[in-house]
Amino acid sequence: MDLWDSLESEYVDRTPKSKERFEEIRNHVPAGVASTYRAWDPHPFVVDRAEGVHLHDVDGNSYLDFDMNNGAGMVGHAHPAVTDAVKTQLDEGTLFTHPHDLLAEAAEELKKRWDPVDLVRFTNSGTESTMHAIRIARAYTGKDKLLKIEGSYHGVHDAVLISKSTPEGKLGHPERPTKLIESEGIPEAIADTVEIAPFNDLEAVEGIMREHMNEIGALIVEPIVMNVGVTQPYKEFLQGLRELCDEYGIAYIFDEVKTGVKVAPGGAAEYYDVEPDLVAMAKSIGGNFPVGAFGGREEVMRTIEDGAAHYGTYNGSPLVLQAVTTVLRDVLTDDAYQHVNDLGEKLVAGYEDIMADAGIDGHVENVNSQGIVHFTEERIENYRDFLEHVDTEFHENYWFAMLNQGVLPHPHDASQQWTISVQHEEEHIDEHLEAFKSVAPLLAEKQ
Ligand SMILES: Cc1ncc(COP(=O)(O)O)c(C=O)c1O
Structure with missing residues (x-):
């Protein structure tokens, strides 16, 4: 099996109950989601509960969450x-x-x-x-x-x-x-x-x-x-x-x-x-x-x-x-901003080091708590640059690879950003970077 395909099938193997429950939800709710953006193939994981910086699905998987409800959760879950x-x-x-x-x-x-x-x-x-x-x-x-x-x-x-x-x-x-x-x-x-x-x-x-x-x-x-x-x-x-x-x-x-x-x-x-x-x-x-x-x-x-x-x-x-x-x-106090912004810098520096070590072309766009990795050296200055330079399929594979490591880097979409919340700590940034380090050789091979 192609390495890319194996990422998706690993996800499918880890989420059988999600698949089943998603199909049931779909019998009642168009596309099985409450906002059409949230529907993605092969099936989204179905959430059981959230706390702090973790999402737990109905299969018992935990995800270290940097999606944070599409950026609505700078305070983290259930603060x-x-x-x-x-x-x-x-x-x-x-x-x-x-x-x-x-x-x-x-x-x-x-x-x-x-x-x-x-x-x-x-x-x-x-x-x-x-x-x-x-x-x-x-x-x-x-x-x-x-x-x-x-x-x-x-x-x-x-x-x-x-x-x-x-x-x-x-x-x-x-x-x-x-x-x-x-x-x-x-x-x-x-x-x-x-x-x-x-x-x-x-x-x-x-x-x-x-x-x-x-x-x-x-x-x-x-x-x-x-x-x-x-x-x-x-x-x-x-x-x-x-x-x-x-x-x-x-x-x-x-x-x-x-x-x-x-x-x-x-x-x-x-x-x-x-x-x-x-x-x-x-x-x-x-x-x-x-x-x-x-x-x-x-x-x-x-x-x-x-x-x-x-x-x-x-x-x-x-x-x-x-x-x-x-x-x-x-x-969201001054101290909280300092905390989040410091973590943001650490995450960006970690991504850039790992990409340099693995020989991956890419850069991070980041403003304090918000960021995304682009697997291209080209700067994105408008929508047309994004269409031209960002390989969304490649990015999707990065996203699945991270998910399989238990890290949800951002919402399911190559255009979306991470949110660092006030409940993230240094250890969570380390965990995110460890996951990226472990998928980097595959990304380097495929680029
Ligand atoms: C920039 C921007 N404006 C407006 C909206 C719409 O917000 P809501 O989903 O709360 O209706 C969004 C949602 O993602 C957004 O990103």
């Missing part, structure tokens, strides 16, 4: 401080559809971290956060079109499911990327409300803004394109966008669903020292509870009091706001 806060709230009411003090408390914690944020509204997910941020931006500028970056993911509402994963051959001109609707069921007409621009190319962005000057009211950017292999911006790119937005009367939105509180306490806005008008947040602000938020400058956010709709029965539930407040105030 005791978060769990205790939520337990207390369970006895005092889990949902109030009337104002309560936690709204102000949690909002204040976010405002302390993001300078451009004067006012905050809570949602239940990243999708809701980007959807409302875009609506508020359009309401504020009075212009209907959205400008979005090629290849970037901002959740699943219609306007952002355009040109997220355009295949080679359909990309169009690099400075005027094709608009490609990514799901059946989205009306073609939605594409008329969106323009697509390349990442890291200010000239192209300006060209599009000039061409649609009276139409584009909102620009949404993920400051580090996390689902394109942690693609970082050129030094001047994000600030350049700030200036262009001012010039062309466009509200500038940072999608910090993944970068927020993870690359720095105040997310990418702090890390790159750039001030957007609006910030969309979710994932790690909630310590694995379902929450999102969006916030921004007062005059932009006040459009909510003046005609821009934001409603929702579960918005600002006290249960999740207990989690948010505890995460931001008590768990």
